[in-house]
Amino acid sequence: xxxxxxxxxxxxxxxxxxxxxxxxxxxxxxxxxxxxxxxxxxxxxxxxxxxxxxxxxxxxxxxxxxxxxxxxxxxxxxxxxxxxxxxxxxxxxxxxxxxxxxxxxxxxxxxxxxxxxxxxxxxxxxxxxxxxxxxxxxxxxxxxxxxxxxxxxxxxxxxxxxxxxxxxxxxxxxxxxxxxxxxxxxxxxxxxxxxxxxxxxxxxxxxxxxxxxxxxxxxxxxxxxxxxxxxxxxxxxxxxxxxxxxxxxxxxxxxxxxxxxxxxxxxxxxxxxxxxxxxxxxxxxxxxxxxxxxxxxxxxxxxxxxxxxxxxxxxxxxxxxxxxxxxxxxxxxxxxxxxxxxxxxxxxxxxxxxxxxxxxxxxxxxxxxxxxxxxxxxxxxxxxxxxxxxxxxxxxxxxxxxxxxxxxxxxxxxxxxxxxxxxxxxxxxxxxxxxxxxxxxxxxxxxxxxxxxxxx
Amino acid sequence: xxxxxxxxxxxxxxxxxxxxxxxxxxxxxxxxxxxxxxxxxxxxxxxxxxxxxxxxxxxxxxxxxxxxxxxxxxxxxxxxxxxxxxxxxxxxxxxxxxxxxxxxxxxxxxxxxxxxxxxxxxxxxxxxxxxxxxxxxxxxxxxxxxxxxxxxxxxxxxxxxxxxxxxxxxxxxxxxxxxxxxxxxxxxxxxxxxxxxxxxxxxxxxxxxxxxxxxxxx
Numbered sequence: 281x282x283x284x285x286x287x288x289x290x291x292x293x294x295x296x297x298x299x300x301x302x303x304x305x306x307x308x309x310x311x312x313x314x315x316x317x318x319x320x321x322x323x324x325x326x327x328x329x330x331x332x333x334x335x336x337x338x339x340x341x342x343x344x345x346x347x348x349x350x351x352x353x354x355x356x357x358x359x360x361x362x363x364x365x366x367x368x369x370x371x372x373x374x375x376x377x378x379x380x381x382x383x384x385x386x387x388x389x390x391x392x393x394x395x396x397x398x399x400x401x402x403x404x405x406x407x408x409x410x411x412x413x414x415x416x417x418x419x420x421x422x423x424x425x426x427x428x429x430x431x432x433x434x435x436x437x438x439x440x441x442x443x444x445x446x447x448x449x450x451x452x453x454x455x456x457x458x459x460x461x462x463x464x465x466x467x468x469x470x471x472x473x474x475x476x477x478x479x480x481x482x483x484x485x486x487x488x489x490x491x492x493x494x495x496x497x498x499x500x501x502x503x504x505x506x507x508x509x510x511x512x513x514x515x516x517x518x519x520x521x522x523x524x525x526x527x528x529x530x531x532x533x534x535x536x537x538x539x540x541x542x543x544x545x546x547x548x549x550x551x552x553x554x555x556x557x558x559x560x561x562x563x564x565x566x567x568x569x570x571x572x573x574x575x576x577x578x579x580x581x582x583x584x585x586x587x588x589x590x591x592x593x594x595x596x597x598x599x600x601x602x603x604x605x606x607x608x609x610x611x612x613x614x615x616x617x618x619x620x621x622x623x624x625x626x627x628x629x630x631x632x633x634x635x636x637x638x639x640x641x642x643x644x645x646x647x648x649x650x651x652x653x654x655x656x657x658x659x660x661x662x663x664x665x666x667x668x669x670x671x672x673x674x675x676x677x678x679x680x681x682x683x684x685x686x687x688x689x690x691x692x693x694x695x696x697x698x699x700x701x702x703x704x705x706x707x708x709x710x711x712x713x714x715x716x717x718x719x720x721x722x723x724x725x726x727x728x729x730x731x732x733x734x735x736x
Numbered sequence: 737x738x739x740x741x742x743x744x745x746x747x748x749x750x751x752x753x754x755x756x757x758x759x760x761x762x763x764x765x766x767x768x769x770x771x772x773x774x775x776x777x778x779x780x781x782x783x784x785x786x787x788x789x790x791x792x793x794x795x796x797x798x799x800x801x802x803x804x805x806x807x808x809x810x811x812x813x814x815x816x817x818x819x820x821x822x823x824x825x826x827x828x829x830x831x832x833x834x835x836x837x838x839x840x841x842x843x844x845x846x847x848x849x850x851x852x853x854x855x856x857x858x859x860x861x862x863x864x865x866x867x868x869x870x871x872x873x874x875x876x877x878x879x880x881x882x883x884x885x886x887x888x889x890x891x892x893x894x895x896x897x898x899x900x901x902x903x904x905x906x907x908x909x910x911x912x913x914x915x916x917x918x919x920x921x922x923x924x925x926x927x928x929x930x931x932x933x934x935x936x937x938x939x940x941x942x943x944x945x946x947x948x949x950x951x952x953x954x
Contacts, residue, residue, distance in 0.1 A: 365745055472852065531903055546868045
């Protein structure tokens, strides 16, 4: 897989900026999602109340996470689910591979799950000899292309129909076409065979309800229903923060999530799975396994600022709203979680040294905070992370320049002198090409504001 | 092994929470006023009309009828025959027998392997939500998990008395059951995707066509 690294965000971003096709695709996608979200939010008279309510519920969950986790586990187990605790990605992967191997599974169908992207589960399953098939259309496309997802809810957003047609031609032997309906129906037909043959279905989880032990998964395509209905074994993988206390809380979150993600009133399907079937003759899997993944999450509870990262419901709205994401796209972040929320979560999950550039990949404009359905104060989080990073980082020249600037700004005489010098020097020393490549640099005015003011 | 992981994670949660400064958290208001809470219950005609409009907005088809014979007529208008899979609700088979369809093969709740060869799936539902055009299927009441999912066409027969106005009402209803059903599915329109160039394509994994027949008189 051609994974870019979070450590090289600056270079990744430069490469992305030079890709005009990518930028066109990003512009279309982010503006369309953005407009739809806005219209969908406006269709509810109490949108702001819903956001506050959602955040209050998540705050309650996070500040009593141990209690709600145990309540969920007790209720899910009493209804026949098997619970597995995984401290990190390797442990989660080894639990899941173990479950599949013990049952002699050969084919695993997967529905879209950011959490299993985070643990790189597919690599582990393949290394264990399993055939793994991603079944979400976008995920299937990028799996064939051997690329990571570039958007939380639209993983193949960076690919054109032409590129996908070439991919299907090479991998599936399908004649070239520019007809999206035909590409889609070819994927449907190919994946039906995989569903029919699958021994194990692996899904993510959107919400886990403590009071009933229910897991809730939302989607539009139907591949999650197939993944969680047809194979004999269903394994659901969730971060430990996915809990909601009560079933009724879904009324709030099911209004916020689809509207924030795609601008839909409701996604086409929601599956509510509570334990295993009651009679062997009932429809559905015989076994349900739920893997609870920590992988750095419990650490984020230690500070009230970082803790709010765990309120995220993975809607992708902050990606679409972000002027940086809009230009560079998801791959540049070098993380399965891109955009503003990715810039916040990635350093906390992977370790701050491995993603030290990400919290700086923002102008702190606040657009992400405004669209976030659970009111995560992402700019504040970015500043918090920057403060942790900056004493260890930064170029010497940059630090010196800021020191000089501070000295000049504190002394009026020096400031006056510098503007005179600047006016003259500007004629002889053009500033950095990187700046003037895309825009003109205005000359410094011949009279300063001070001078104009005193002449009046 | 699993116990060690469990204890480690719980310990980590507790110690990090304890180390944290107090949280500037907002109060949870359990009595939050839900949408439409103050609206009067509407007539059956009105609520069925609202369901139809909501469903059609997401590319589903909806027919409102007034008798068994009209249900049979609606079924005949939708399907020409072929291989039909029905749920185990005897009501579906009874209504199907009122039609003069030429049924090539009839399967009653076929299993996960059998279901793939059917052209049409027919079921009833346990509830419906008017504000979103949503069908609510509870797998403990009817074997319709596969017939509503795998065939390219799904037809659902709904009674007006099963119609609720809001999502919140139905969530409360599901929760009220002493034992929550192992599998409840909400369906709002046919399967869809926009994963290629954000262009809408209908029928990617689930049914390509969804028909809902509402018996308004029931």
